Amino acid sequence: MIEFRVDTGSGVPPYRQLVHQVEHALRLGQLQVGDRLPTVKEVAKNLVINPNTVLKAYRELEHKGLAKGRPGQGTFIEQGLVGLPAEKQAELRAGLESWLAEAHRAGMDADGIAALVATVLAEFRQEERK
Amino acid sequence: MIEFRVDTGSGVPPYRQLVHQVEHALRLGQLQVGDRLPTVKEVAKNLVINPNTVLKAYRELEHKGLAKGRPGQGTFIEQGLVGLPAEKQAELRAGLESWLAEAHRAGMDADGIAALVATVLAEFRQEERK
Amino acid sequence: MIEFRVDTGSGVPPYRQLVHQVEHALRLGQLQVGDRLPTVKEVAKNLVINPNTVLKAYRELEHKGLAKGRPGQGTFIEQGLVGLPAEKQAELRAGLESWLAEAHRAGMDADGIAALVATVLAEFRQEERK
Amino acid sequence: MIEFRVDTGSGVPPYRQLVHQVEHALRLGQLQVGDRLPTVKEVAKNLVINPNTVLKAYRELEHKGLAKGRPGQGTFIEQGLVGLPAEKQAELRAGLESWLAEAHRAGMDADGIAALVATVLAEFRQEERK
DNA sequence: GTGGTCTAGACCACG
DNA sequence: GTGGTCTAGACCACA
Numbered sequence: 001m002i003e004f005r006v007d008t009g010s011g012v013p014p015y016r017q018l019v020h021q022v023e024h025a026l027r028l029g030q031l032q033v034g035d036r037l038p039t040v041k042e043v044a045k046n047l048v049i050n051p052n053t054v055l056k057a058y059r060e061l062e063h064k065g066l067a068k069g070r071p072g073q074g075t076f077i078e079q080g081l082v083g084l085p086a087e088k089q090a091e092l093r094a095g096l097e098s099w100l101a102e103a104h105r106a107g108m109d110a111d112g113i114a115a116l117v118a119t120v121l122a123e124f125r126q127e128e129r130k
Numbered sequence: 131m132i133e134f135r136v137d138t139g140s141g142v143p144p145y146r147q148l149v150h151q152v153e154h155a156l157r158l159g160q161l162q163v164g165d166r167l168p169t170v171k172e173v174a175k176n177l178v179i180n181p182n183t184v185l186k187a188y189r190e191l192e193h194k195g196l197a198k199g200r201p202g203q204g205t206f207i208e209q210g211l212v213g214l215p216a217e218k219q220a221e222l223r224a225g226l227e228s229w230l231a232e233a234h235r236a237g238m239d240a241d242g243i244a245a246l247v248a249t250v251l252a253e254f255r256q257e258e259r260k
Numbered sequence: 261m262i263e264f265r266v267d268t269g270s271g272v273p274p275y276r277q278l279v280h281q282v283e284h285a286l287r288l289g290q291l292q293v294g295d296r297l298p299t300v301k302e303v304a305k306n307l308v309i310n311p312n313t314v315l316k317a318y319r320e321l322e323h324k325g326l327a328k329g330r331p332g333q334g335t336f337i338e339q340g341l342v343g344l345p346a347e348k349q350a351e352l353r354a355g356l357e358s359w360l361a362e363a364h365r366a367g368m369d370a371d372g373i374a375a376l377v378a379t380v381l382a383e384f385r386q387e388e389r390k
Numbered sequence: 391m392i393e394f395r396v397d398t399g400s401g402v403p404p405y406r407q408l409v410h411q412v413e414h415a416l417r418l419g420q421l422q423v424g425d426r427l428p429t430v431k432e433v434a435k436n437l438v439i440n441p442n443t444v445l446k447a448y449r450e451l452e453h454k455g456l457a458k459g460r461p462g463q464g465t466f467i468e469q470g471l472v473g474l475p476a477e478k479q480a481e482l483r484a485g486l487e488s489w490l491a492e493a494h495r496a497g498m499d500a501d502g503i504a505a506l507v508a509t510v511l512a513e514f515r516q517e518e519r520k
Numbered sequence: 521g522t523g524g525t526c527t528a529g530a531c532c533a534c535g
Numbered sequence: 536g537t538g539g540t541c542t543a544g545a546c547c548a549c550a
Contacts, residue, residue, distance in 0.1 A: 024249050027245045052549070052550070053548080084238060096250050110255045116157075122135060143525060170537075203534090203538085313542080331523045344502070355492065367478075368474060379415075381490075403533060405534090527546105528542100534536105
C-alpha cells in the first residue's frame with residue numbers, strides 16, 4: 001500500500017503532491033493495476049489534512065484515468081504508466097542511490113543535494129527540449 | 131549574472147521558483163555575496179511575468195537575509211549559503227550527470243527520471259531525519 | 261479582538277502601521293498567543309483599504325514568526341513578545357497619561373506633544389545605544 | 391545647529407524625517423528664525439544619503455514657508471512655529487524625561503516604551519478629535 | 521468564506 | 536531608471 005507524504009514547505013499544493021506520488025509509484029512499478037489506494041479518511045488522518053484535499057487528488061487521478069473509486073470499497077488503480085522494465089529500473093536506482101550516498105559522505109545535506117539535482121535536471125530538460 | 135527560469139506546469143508558485151533558484155545558486159557557489167541580481171523589470175520582461183511577482187520573490191529573499199534591494203541601484207546578494215568546495219561539487223555534479231545520461235540512454239524521459247529522483251530523494255530525507 | 265487604525269498622513273505605509281499595531285499589542289499584552297486576528301476582508305472593509313495591503317501586513321507578521329495564516333480559518337498569533345507584567349505596565353501607563361493630561365492642560369496640541377515625545381524618545385534611544 | 395538623524399527602519403521616508411525634525415525643533419524652540427540649517431552636502435555626507443533627498447526636504451520646508459535657501463549662503467529659518475513658553479516646555483520635558491527614566495528602570499527597552507507611547511498617543515488623538 | 525497568488529497599472533522615493 | 540507601495544479584480548487551494 002502506498003504511503004503518502006506531504007511537504008508543506010515546498011509550495012506545491014498538497015493535492016498535487018498526492019497525485020504526483022501516485023504517478024511516480026506507477027512509473028516505478030510500486031503500484032499495479034488493481035491495487036487499492038488508502039481511503040480518503042486514512043490519508044486525511046495520517047497527514048493531518050482536510051479530507052476534501054485528498055478527495056480532490058483522487059478525483060484528479062480519476063480524471064486522468066489512472067484510478068477509479070468504487071463506492072463502498074475504496075479507490076483502485078485502473079491503469080499503469082509505461083515505464084522501464086523492473087530490472088533496468090532497479091539498476092538505475094541503485095546507481096542513483098550510490099551517487100547519493102557519495103554526496104552525503106562528501107558532506108552535503110538533503111537541501112544541498114536537492115539544489116544540485118534540481119539544477120542538473122533543469123539543464124537536462126532544457127537539453128531534451130531542443 | 132543568474133538566469134532565471136519558470137516552469138508554469140509544476141504547481142510551484144513562480145515567485146517561489148525564483149527564490150529557490152537564488153538559494154540553489156548560492157549553495158552551488160554560482161552567486162557570491164555582493165553580486166547583483168537582474169533588475170525586477172528585466173526578469174519580468176524575460177520571463178513574461180508581472181514585475182510584482184519578481185518583486186515578491188526579491189522581497190522574500192530580503193526577509194531571509196539573503197539579498198537586499200537598494201533603490202535606484204538594484205538588488206544585491208547580502209549573505210551566502212554554506213556549500214561544499216567548488217571542486218568537490220564539480221566532481222559530484224559530473225557523477226550525477228553521467229548517471230543521468232545513462233538513464234536517458236536506457237530510455238527514460240525527463241518525467242520518468244524526475245519521478246525516480248524524487249522518490250529516492252524523499253527516502254533519503256526520511257533516512258536523514260532519523 | 262484588536263482594532264486597527266490607519267493614519268494616512270504620517271508617511272508610514274499602511275501595511276507597516278498594521279504590523280506595528282500588532283507588535284505593540286503583543287508587547288502590551290493585549291494580544292496573546294493563539295488569538296485570532298480579524299480577517300483580511302474585515303480589516304480591508306473597515307479601514308477602506310485594499311485587501312492585498314492587509315495581506316501584506318499579515319504576511320510580514322508571518323515572516324517575523326508572530327502570526328500564521330491558516331487558509332479557511334483566519335490568521336492567528338503564533339508567538340508573543342516579551343513585555344513587563346500587566347500591573348507594572350498599567351502603572352507606567354497611568355503615569356504617562358497623567359503627564360499627557362498635564363501637557364494638554366498647558367496648551368499643547370497633539371502635534372506639539374508628539375514633537376516633544378519624539379525628540380525625547382530619540383535622545384533616549386541614542387543614550388541607550390551607548 | 392540642528393543635528394539630523396535618519397531611522398531607515400521606521401518606514402517613514404527619509405526626506406519627511408528631516409522635515410519633521412526641523413518642525414519639531416521649531417516647536418521646541420531649538421531652532422529660531424534666522425538660524426542656518428546645515429548644508430545639503432554636510433547632511434548628505436553625515437547621514438550617508440543622497441543629496442537629492444536632503445534637497446527635497448529643504449524644498450518642502452521652503453514650500454511650507456519655514457525656511458528659505460539663499461544661494462551661496464545656505465538655508466535659513468524663515469518662520470517659527472507657535473509653541474509654549476520655554477519655561478513651561480522645559481517643565482513638561484522634565485516630567486516626560488522622569489517618566490521615561492522610571493519606565494527604563496522598570497525594565498522597558500526603547501521599543502517597549504515606543505509601543506506604549508504610541509498607543510497612548512493614538513488614544514489621545516482620538517479623544518481630541520471628538 | 522478564508523488565506524494566497526497573479527496580473528495590470530498608477531504613483532512615490534531614491535540615486 | 537530602480538525598488539517599493541497601493542489598488543482593483545481574477546482565480547486557486549483549503550476548511
